[in-house]
Amino acid sequence: MSVAEENFYPKEKKQKIAVVLHQASSTTGRIGQILQRNGFELSIYRPVLGDCLPATLEDYAGAIIFGGPMSANDNEPFINREMDWISVALKENKPFLGICLGAQLLARNLGGVVKPRSDGEVEIGWYPIEATGRGKSVMDWPKMVYHFHSEGIYDLPQSAELLAKGNTYPTQAFRYGENAWGLQFHSELTRAMMQRWVVHGAERLELKGAQCAKSQLEGRFVYDPALRRWIEQALVKIFGKPEKTIQS
Template sequence: MYHTGWMESGQSQRPKILTVLHQEHSSPGRVGQLLLEAGFALDIRRPPLGDPLPETLEDHAGAVIFGGPMSANDPEAFVKAETEWLSVPLAEDKPFLGICLGAQMLANHLGGRVGPHPEGLVEIGWYPLESTEAGRALMDWPSMVYHFHREGFELPQTATLLATGSSYPNQAFRYGKNAWGVQFHAELTRAMMHRWVVRGAERFTLCGAQQGRDHLEGRMIYDAVLRAWLHRFLAAIFGEPALV
């Protein structure tokens, strides 16, 4: 079992956010940092490594499912189990955020298909983002965001589209009051982006992908706005914790 239940000293009395990662050395990055700074604790689980997901979120203030190299359509048992588990936050109306793979799992759970671009395009690097009218009513959105994916998702029925892009039109959505999905990555620290650029270099030859230097140069230009947006976005989803 690799269940860390990341609880630093002094976190035990903080409301917990279930934090679902998909590789042994994956990190919640800036999402984790900002949630900790806001007063939450992180309960980190890695289902591919054997960690169970809770049957209820009654002891959690919400949940985040992050990305990973796998597909939401993969046959592995943990992919199916995570996708089905989403009935828990939806039934209990607990705040939930899906990022990239997590958003695709949410879309699948709600009946939206997940798959590659019909022309084989990928989004790997920095790409323009445009908020919808519904998105603008919630907050200001960044004009450029960071991606690292080869598949996208259909907008589930009754979900509200919050942001769109040219190659993959469904970039962010909200379902009901408390379920959110985003296709892009605002959580990467500088160190995380460097690791992704090194370890994912073979994907830079895919149609539409940007070269590694463009990833790093784009960060210097666009990341400050993206980080500020992430701070507002997490506050909109999870609010301020009620300390116990």
């Protein structure tokens, strides 16, 4: 096709999703791959490195805040900015997904509490979750999910719906309104990402309740296929499929 012909035929403009990551080396993993395969474009922001977040999500199909090694309770400017920024998605009723740290920031934005267990037990590895009655009515859920956290969500406001619960930390998934979702667990990890996490976070595997690296990697073969199928369906539930728009 010639340049003239390319200019004659309008190009489709992809809908964007605003994505917040927390390290220079962080990636969107499998979730990013699925969203891009579904036709979305990802706009990456790293407030921890000084990136400014968009003042409005008017030009976005939704937003995601991923996890990170920091605490949702850290009194860091970027943590406070991210937590306040969630109000933009809520006010504009845009689809929002918080994963681990992102879910904890959503809970805090709504008035919930994020804290460690009094006995210091963590969730690092594969652990079972159980869907609530409300959760079952929303979608099917995986039985086993992957965790890498030492704090959990407590005291969800009554306006938020608990969708899945766990034995160690009570809040595993919740929804606020129709469009804001929080997941305490990780479904985005590729095998390479999991290997990096267990290597770089080796000291955390000594914490109470954490599973050894061998168990985590072996568990992936058993539990990850169902988790992968679930997140593919869940992303469509949360963000839908992008509408085709034409560039002018």
